[in-house]
Amino acid sequence: MSEIQDYKSKLSDPNSRQFETFSYLPQMSDEEIRRQVDYIVAQGWQPAIEHTEPENAFDHYWYMWKLPMFGETDVDTILEEARKCHEEHPNHHVRLIGYNWFHQTQGTAMVVYRGPVEA
Template sequence: MSDIQNFKPVQKYETFSYLPEMNADQVRKQIEYCLAQGWNPSVEYSEKEHAMSPYWYMWKLPFFGEQSVEAVLQEIEECRRSNPGMMVRFVAYDNYAQSLGMAFVVDRGR
């Protein structure tokens, strides 16, 4: 019995949250993929206690037609600085399928 450990649930926010936290290069590659698909990037943020809600605050409007990974990363960083302690996620909209192409948390608001 001493080998059994208590299960401690960990809050999962999206698909990538089941993996180890992404480093800056991995985040960059995911954004590059989204832009290569022609998806429109966006940045959202929320308080931790409301993170499971599908509705997060939108940081500016989606960046329609944006092709620069650097510009998206700059907006993510600006959102982090302007909203300390809040969670920040990257979202990419697929305008052909009229749906969400990808979304993942880039800052858990430590």
């Protein structure tokens, strides 16, 4: 068995904080994010976009960007909405969520834009 790695994130160091499962992996490229959106669509999950200030990312609800995109299957449209949210709120973290209707929960969630973090 390989050694278990300790992630050194802590509240006192905003740059060390992790968000969602994907944040423990190396930063995703635009193409890798596109493939994740493809996966969301292929699963029949409903995409939605949320945003919040970096300092509120852990102990506040995130703001919803418009309504969830019920029935949206065009990856470019979904990515464009995420980009618009980031443009409108450049100092916020922006995350993309895939809601699983069958299980009534989030199937996936990932931060696609990170706002600037001040220590």
